[in-house]
Amino acid sequence: QKEVEQDPGPLSVPEGAIVSLNCTYSNSAFQYFMWYRQYSRKGPELLMYTYSSGNKEDGRFTAQVDKSSKYISLFIRDSQPSDSATYLCAIAGTALIFGKGTTLSVSS
Amino acid sequence: GAGVSQSPSNKVTEKGKDVELRCDPISGHTALYWYRQSLGQGLEFLIYFQGNSAPDKSGLPSDRFSAERTGGSVSTLTIQRTQQEDSAVYLCASSRDRWTQPQHFGDGTRLSIL
Numbered sequence: 063q064k065e066v067e068q069d070p071g072p073l074s075v076p077e078g079a080i081v082s083l084n085c086t087y088s089n090s091a092f093q094y095f096m097w098y099r100q101y102s103r104k105g106p107e108l109l110m111y112t113y114s115s116g117n118k119e120d121g122r123f124t125a126q127v128d129k130s131s132k133y134i135s136l137f138i139r140d141s142q143p144s145d146s147a148t149y150l151c152a153i154a155g156t157a158l159i160f161g162k163g164t165t166l167s168v169s170s
Numbered sequence: 171g172a173g174v175s176q177s178p179s180n181k182v183t184e185k186g187k188d189v190e191l192r193c194d195p196i197s198g199h200t201a202l203y204w205y206r207q208s209l210g211q212g213l214e215f216l217i218y219f220q221g222n223s224a225p226d227k228s229g230l231p232s233d234r235f236s237a238e239r240t241g242g243s244v245s246t247l248t249i250q251r252t253q254q255e256d257s258a259v260y261l262c263a264s265s266r267d268r269w270t271q272p273q274h275f276g277d278g279t280r281l282s283i284l
Contacts, residue, residue, distance in 0.1 A: 098275075107275070
């Protein structure tokens with residue numbers, strides 16, 4: 063079993079839709095959870111960072127962590143074409159492990 | 171700007187040549203990381219620096235790859251005798267201190283080996 067698994071997509075949604083992106087992880091020692099957004103030909107950009115179970119909200123973005131299920135999610139409300147990018151989860155314990163990313167396309 | 175800066179942004183070279191990639195981290199960030207990203211692949215960890223020391227270089231794929239960091243700031247990744255499979259985007263990231271602090275990335279160097 064891979065340490066971090068993320069569905070690569072691609073995921074295509076219409077503008078205004080709610081998007082759910084997910085990752086699962088195998089090591090219960092992981093303590094820190096991040097979501098990055100990567101536009102084409104750019105480096106990953108940190109979106110959300112949390113270390114506790116529950117929800118963390120920032121504008122249209124909500125990060126959700128369920129440590130008991132080893133499952134994390136990123137929700138995007140009122141999605142916009144500018145949200146079209148690859149989203150990477152990253153989970154840290156004694157090292158930082160990235161998921162392979164989910165490619166999202168939001169059409170206007 | 172105050173972000174991580176990488177140069178060159180693009181590099182095309184012939185197989186067998188040596189290349190040097192440079193990373194300027196965010197000022198004050200003591201931790202620095204190199205990753206490789208190939209088309210359709212995730213981020214592959216290469217090496218981690220804390221200050222000028224590299225306590226984890228487990229991801230370097232072969233002895234053709236080396237990296238150094240000087241003055242606790244700028245880092246250089248060197249690939250000797252490049253091979254076509256070295257073609258990828260090389261990303262540098264820095265963080266404030268610990269391994270688990272959020273990492274901030276540069277836009278990478280896109281390396282193409284002919």
